[in-house]
Structure formats: C-alpha cells, structure tokens
Amino acid sequence: MHPREEAMSRPKPEYVFLDYDQARLDLNYTQSAWAPNADAIIAWYRSASIAAHERLACRSFAYGETPLERIDLFSAGRPGAPLVVYVHGGAWRMLDRMDSAFAAEAFVAAGIDFAVLDFASIPDARLPDMVRQVQRGIGWLLRNSAELGFDSVRVVVVGHSSGAHLVAAALTADTPEHVIPGSVRAALCASGAYDLQGTMLSARGAYLQLSAAEIDAFSPIRHLSRLACPMVVAYGSAETDEYRRQATTFHAALRAAGKQSELVLAEGHNHFEISRTLGESGGLLFCIAMRALQH
Template sequence: MADDAVREKGPLVWLDMDQKALDDAYDQAVYAPNQSLVHRRRDAASAEAYARLKPRRVSYGATPIEGFDFYSSGRSGAPILVYTHGGAWRSGKARDFAHLAEPYLAIGAHVAILDFSSIDDVNGELPVMVDQVRRAVAHIYKTAGELGGDQAKIFVAGHSSGGHLTGCIVVTDWEGQFGLPGNVLAGAVLMSGMYELEPVRRSKRSLYVKFTDENVEALSAIRHLDKVRCPVIVAFGTQETPEFQRQSREFHAALEKAGKDVKLIVVEAANHFEIQEAFHNPYGPIGRHALAQVRAKI
C-alpha cells in the first residue's frame, strides 16, 4: 500500500506484516476502491434476474434463514450447483446473487443459492454458520431427486467468506457427521477464500468473530486435506490483498502436494469483487472452467 512507504512499521504479527498491514490485508475496501460500483452492478443484475427467474424457496432447517433459492433448469437428473455467497461473514442474502444462476441454467443445470445466518446474528460463532451450510448441502443431496437433480452431480462454489465456508463444505466428514457417502460432491470452485484461519484470527476480524484454538483448527480447510474427495478449482485475482493471494496460492499448493485433483486460476488485473464477475462470465477465465466442470456431468 502507498502509505506503507512513509509510515513507521510496527512489530510483526504475521509473516512480514505489522498489525495495520495485516488488518488492511483482511479489509477488501483498502485494495478495491471500486467496491461500491461492483456491488451496484451486482445488485442491479440480481434484482432483474430474481424477478424474471422466480426461484423456488426451499427450507433446509428450522429457522427462516435456513433456506435456499432454487433455480430449476427444467431438466430431469441435472447437476445442481450450490452457491455460498460472501460478505465478510456479515452481509448478503441469496437473492443478492440471483444473476449467478443464469449461466448454469443455460447449460441445463439447476442452481441452489444458500442463505445462512450472519456472524453478528450468531454472536461471532463461526461454527454455527459452517454447520448451516453443511446441513444445506446434505439436505440437497438427500432431496436431489425431488429437486429434479442427481445425487452424483452436486457441485459447490463460493467466494470470499463464502469461499471459506465452501472450503469447509469440501472437507466435511460426510460419513461421520451425516451418515452419507464420502463422495457427496462432484466438484468445487473456491474463489478468493480463506483456508487457514490463524492470520484472520490475528486481524481486526477477531473483533466480530470468536476465534478459538478449536475452531481455527476445525474450520481451516488446509488442515483437513484428507477429506477432499472431488476436483477443486482455486481462483483469485492479481489485484487482491496480499493475504488473499497467499491464501489461495498456498491452498492450491497444499492440495497439489496431497495429490488432489486441483486447478489454479489467476485472473490478471482483477480485484476481490471483480472475481465474482469473472465467475458469472461464461467466457471469462473462471466462468469457462467452472461451467466446464458442471457441463461434464450434463
């Protein structure tokens, strides 16, 4: 950052970063000055798509927020893409991301966009949110036939804090926790996520997330690579914060070292929020690969 050249650096708290540098590295607004413009584009596109596509609302739990918007392609036995949105674990609703369904509907797949509690609504308890999204995927697996899908064709994707949550979905112990087969997922796209929570714990995000030794261990996907049973696409942009770039690179490298089926996509000149636009674009560097992953099961 420009001000780092003139300010006096404080004690190191993570790698070569002092507290301000680390806090900035987990604050997207510092590295993406066009955040509000990208969000305005997203909101306009999703409002139009939601009104036109008219998704079905499906519950996966007991509370009103525990549901998902389901977009049907009308095709029987089709793949289902399950999308988990970002928002620093604090903001966003499924309908805000309706436009992301369209490229998948166009190839004959169904799309489920998840709702779940915000971290503020669960008093900083991240495990509650992880449990919700895992239960949502388990519910979709169990009811795939009723939804017009196929249990063997369930894909997951997520961005930012949704990338973290999706990483937790990918390393779920499906057999132990849900009594399901270990191969619930057919593929995953993890965009600009956090896969090791220790540096996040040391950042200002700890002001609203109750990080503990136990949940840092349990909810850092990079520590549970033995549970990965599906092909994974990891993506990030070159204009993201240094930590979000490092998180993605190191997660990809760890998956590769573990012998997993993984592909890294680096989007040139894209910041954190523009990555989601690259996912929505069927001709973009992420969209092309993400759609191909699902299309292979059509």
C-alpha cells in the same frame, strides 16, 4: 548520523503474522481498500439478483429450522440437469440470498440448475454455525435431488470470498453435518481464506471471536485428508497480498496432500471483479464451473 546507524536506531517492525505488522495485516483483510469499485459491484449483486428473480422461476426451500436456512432453486426446466450450488461471501457478516442469484440466468440459459444456499451470519450466527449450515444445505439438496429434479451425480459447489472458505470448510470439517465424501463432483473456491490464523489476528478477529480449537477445526488447509473431490482455487491478480498468498498456499497444500487441485489466476481482476465472471456466459468462473460439471 551514518545511514547504517540511522537504520539500526529505527524501531524494528512488530510482526503479528508472518511478515505482516498489525496495520498491514488489517489492510490485507480490507478488500475494499484495494478495490475502488467494490461498492458498485456489491450493488450489482443485488440488482442482478433481483432481475434474475423477476425473469426466472424460483422455488424456495427451508433446509433447516432457522428462517435464514433457505435455498433458492432456479431450474433449467430439464429433468436430470446438473446443479451448481452457490455460497455467497460477505466477510461472514454481510449479504444474503437476494444478493446471490446474479449468476442464475447464465447457468439456466446453459441448461444448468442453479441453487443459492443461504445461511445466518454474524451476529445471528458464529462462523462454526455457518459451516454446519452450509454442510446441512448441501446434504439436504443431495438427499432431495430426485424430488427437485436435478442429477445428484453432477453437483458442483461454488463459493466466493468468505463463501469460498465456507465451501472448503464444509468439505473438510468433522461435524455431525459433514458432507458425505464423494457426494460432490467438484468445488470451486474463489478469493477465500483457508487458514483462519491470520484472519483472527487481523481486525476481523474482533467479530469472529474464534477459539484456538475453532481456528484449527474450521481451517480447511489443516484437514485436507477429509477432502474427497477435485478442487479449483481461483484468485485475482489485483487481490490483496494475503489473499493471493492464501490461494497459492492452499493449492500447494492440496497438491502436497495428493489431492486434485487446479490454481487459476484471473489477471487484472480484484477481489470483487472475479466474482462477476461467474454470472457471465463465457466468464472465467462460469467456464470453470461448466468444465467441472462435465468431468
């Protein structure tokens, strides 16, 4: 058979989202397949976080009615210190506050208070519930800043992976718990998904189970008019194709909407390696957060 005839006889790929067929889309939402050190870094989250709890003073607070609506606050011991709030990832169904204090020591050593905002995850909560919990947690911190001892004017919120989505959604979703516009100085979102359409069409859709209305309501890229703070969008060069696309597309949409946005590429870093730089004095995400607090 002539090569042209052979090519024409092959079945055309069935695209389910953009130029992704189902297998490729599912692979792009399986970050561990692209990061051979994923398990080791996830284990490090827990060990480094436990070490932070052992070495630093920590106060734990309830910001809501459910047991998982808690905030661990690590104080730098300096009245009126700035605050970094961290929202963890885990594909909306894994990890918790005891995996999420790994950056506390670096920030406290720099004179910055560090808060770990925890929330319920699947199957105990749905994604819309998580967004509202993150909104509620940010609001609680801001309302109680005087009692907690940090400067409410210098608050930066950081999220990684699904936590990056939750941060961006918390700042753009129109819910009763919405974050007051202008109350957060800046947000840093690393390695997140900002339009949930592709996510829902991937294998993750089976456990996310979002309606079309929820996909729209909680896709931050669709509600940029509500964003009222500068944004830094970071991603690793060794991320999946789809997560690199999510970052660059989100940044471009922010700029097109007239929002202040900086796109940061972490060369040589995969989806999990970039998160470690938040806990390294001089690391990429650490330095970005510190810079955001000073502007």
